[in-house]
Amino acid sequence: MKEKEKRIIEAAMSLFAKKGVTSTSIQDIVNECGISKGAFYLYFKSKDALLLETFKYHFELIHSKMQSVREENLEPRALLIKQLSCQFSEINKHKDFIIMQMRENAVPNNPSVAAFIQKMNAEASLLVKNGLASIYGDSINPFIWDMTAILQGMIHSYLKYIIFDKAELDFEALSVFLVNRIDDMVSGLIRSDEKPILSGDELTLFSPCSGISKDDLLQAISHYKLKVSGDLLVTLEVLEAEIQEPEPRTAVIQGMLANFSQDSALSDLKESISYYFQIK
Template sequence: MSDKKILIIEKASELFAKNGFDATSVQEITDACGISKGSFYLSFKSKESLQFSIFEYFSTKLIERIGSIYQMEIGPRERFEQFFVIQFEEIARYSDFILMQMREQTNPINDEMLGLMNDMRRKTYEAQESLLLNLYGEDIKEHMTDLVVILGGIVKGYIEIIVFNEDSLDYVGLAYYIVERIDSIVKGLSKPFLTTELLVKNGMCGADRSITAEELLKEIKRVKQRVADEDLLISLEVIEQEISKNNYRKPVLSGMMSNLKNSELTEQFVRKLKQFLDQSA
């Protein structure tokens, strides 16, 4: 995304939050950005398309920041805490805009917006699943659906406080508190109650969604930016070259995948690659 588009998005979100969506004109947005109307319409077809881009910008930034925690030289517990801190910080930053949207209910959610929201939920779920498994081990896998729903309820309550109250919370302390509560929940787990299919129906995970070669290639590029280990980079490059072929060789991909399994940085990618191989079996 260009610097000009980001400038328009940032200024527009501030104006929408302050004055409301309908009450804010394109002229006011261009004045705040110091650009002409023509320059605005070269970037966005309309005020409504700008509104969608604000949501897209917010969701992309959130997912990118969540992805950045794998670059931090911290333990799995601290990494999970950062997962919550980042969500709270980003929601707080756009809380006035979010509150405006809730009050005005501008533009009903269309298929494009719904797809964007579901994609963000799915990616957040995937990151959360990876962090939970990393912290508590594979034994909690059968309880993952219940944990996601329980966590969603807990986090939603705090998000409402962040959005509806002007006073800032201690996000680091809150994240620490939430992970402590999860400790207690995990210790008390017995028999799973919910099934993964329920999350799939609500768009929260993609267990029934096919993984495409294009998606894997994009994921490889993101992972390579976080990885410094030369052996891991070589394995990723071999996988990248192999997937780019029309007739990739599964034994080669499986062999390279085994080289990545012991790295936290590639854990989520390995899951997607495994699903990709399984669905083509």
């Protein structure tokens, strides 16, 4: 991202948070940045297009922090706790921007933003689901989506206190507390004769395929290509070429995804591609 583009996005986020999207004009934004309207339109076609980019920028800030945590090679429980703590911390930093979204109901009025928010929610849910699967293994498989929904619900409940009541919480202690509560629930479910309420086949809420595009997949592949080498790099290059085909061959994609078992860091990408192409 070019420095001027980043400056425009950061200025817009600040103004949107203070004044709201509707009350912020393009002139306000260019004045804040010290640029001309002509320079603005070199990067963004409209204020709506800029609004979408502010969401993407906010998401990428959180995603990059999460990725750096993952690269610490922590054991699964410590990893999930640190990811949750990181999520709370990053959202807290930008809570004024989030309040603006809620206040102005910006999502339904901008279909592109709505689709992107759906994608972000799906990725957040997959992060939780994969974290729980890594901690509890096969014992939790029948209830994995129920436990994902429960933990997501608890996260959202505490976020309301953090965002709207401006509660000053210890995010690490909160994350440990939440995972301990999941321990209690998993223990109870394993001892019970209850049947799961949710299953993967019934869910669209957690599925990234409803909000993800081929371009999203290709962008993610490009991101991971910078971080791997050898056979995994070749696998990503083959996947990239196949997805770019007018009619991608599912069998080829499925074969390439089988190679991802070598690296758990690629599990989110594997799941997104599998959902998109309906590979079981």
